[in-house]
Amino acid sequence: MTIQIIRAAVLHFPRQSQTPAADIQYFAAGGLVIDDGKIVDLNDYGLMVGRYPDADVVDYRGKLLIPGLIDSHIHFPQTEMIASYGEQLLEWLENYTFPVERKFADPVYAQKIADVFLQQLLRNGTTTAMVYSSVHKEATDALFSAAQQRQMLIIGGKTCMDRHCPEWLQDSAQTAQRQSAELIEQWHGKDRLYYCLTPRFAPTSSPAQLECLGELAQQYPDVFIQTHLSESRQEIEWVKSLYPDADNYLDVYDRAGLVRSRAVFGHCIHLVDDEWSRLSESGATIAFCPSSNLFLGSGLFALHKAREHQVHVTLGTDVGAGTSFNLLRTMGDAYKVCQLQGDKLDPLTGLYMLTQGAAVALQLEDKIGNLNIGTDADFVLLAPDFDTLSTLRLRDSSKTDNPADIIFALSMLGDDRAIAATWVNGCLAYQQQEEQLYAMD
Structure with a gap:
């Protein structure tokens, strides 16, 4: 299988923490590298595409990638x-x-x-x-x-x-x-x-x-x-x-x-x-x-x-x-x-x-729950702009890289339409169909 770079904003918690809000890893323009069902690397997209020039790029710009x-x-x-x-x-x-x-x-x-x-x-x-x-x-x-x-x-x-x-x-x-x-x-x-x-x-x-x-x-x-x-x-x-x-x-x-x-x-x-x-x-x-x-x-x-x-x-x-x-x-x-x-x-x-x-x-953090190198490539792409209301609510947060506000708004407004894609073990398992939205500009 060809190495892939998933291009998106990326957010996860790399370690156990009593204060998770202060212990995140976030890349506003991130690149998650996966190969053979595993996470191989994670950093800024520019660095990742330079490090893996032959990788296939899956472009999810505008989406927020989190662990499954x-x-x-x-x-x-x-x-x-x-x-x-x-x-x-x-x-x-x-x-x-x-x-x-x-x-x-x-x-x-x-x-x-x-x-x-x-x-x-x-x-x-x-x-x-x-x-x-x-x-x-x-x-x-x-x-x-x-x-x-x-x-x-x-x-x-x-x-x-x-x-x-x-x-x-x-x-x-x-x-x-x-x-x-x-x-x-x-x-x-x-x-x-x-x-x-x-x-x-x-x-x-x-x-x-x-x-x-x-x-x-x-x-x-x-x-x-x-x-x-x-x-x-x-x-x-x-x-x-x-x-x-x-x-x-x-x-x-x-x-x-x-x-x-x-x-x-x-x-x-x-x-x-x-x-x-x-x-x-x-x-x-x-x-x-x-x-x-x-x-x-x-x-x-x-x-x-x-x-x-x-x-x-x-x-x-x-x-x-x-x-x-x-x-x-x-x-x-x-x-x-x-x-x-x-x-x-x-x-x-x-x-x-x-x-x-x-x-x-569950004592499974070596396999799931984060995006650390060597873990299974289970992850989700969130769509802050899944409908007209969410687009209106989150247009400023998306511009200012405020992932906490995106997560909170989606916990109140979201449903399955906020899930752009779900990947399991390095494979695309679910893809949301695009819907026509009212233009906000």
């Missing part, structure tokens, strides 16, 4: 039930989630939705996602197969439930362990795919099932773990009744050996101090899902508490309770959740949570 976005919490079987009206968490599961997930017993249907799901990720600039599948092993196979075809870095897992859900969605402690182990052996570490042990949440997993999954976590220490934690107060009271001996909700997972690095807990809205301390100590991660939390009325995540306790926080769309696949929009909702609590989320910190911060939390 990372969605840390999303449900692939819920793609078709996005924007369903009127319920809170537990009723949402009963009335919408469980009936839809029943369809994924059919491998053909699962494959069809997997293709739709991954295309939605790409058209919204998401190149990596941490994905909940259904309880059906075949559905997880379909997800990984579709991701493999697209060369995407996907972390996914079969959802495990052996109680408090319809009988036709239940597995057992032993079945969950056996099928999860089979999926690990088949997919984990193959190409760009990783496995994630996935109990839906404590109420739908018996103590025996959690213990079986904990055994796998010990047997395979580099696999990921994902589940839900303290999303609603009603859920927390239910967990207390089911696990009366546990010190708190997180302790249910901890006793099973499921609290460690590479474990990601969705929501975490109503944590007690001991839970904050344990998350920090363990190196685990919180997936902040603001759009879903607002939609279901679950509550407001306290980002300032996570900062105080130095807990990793990433962002997740949580489709289908989340109302958009677009992570920039999700970041915009995170800003609003913080505003309601007298806190501020600056746009570069928000972008860090979607890129390098997420990669660091």
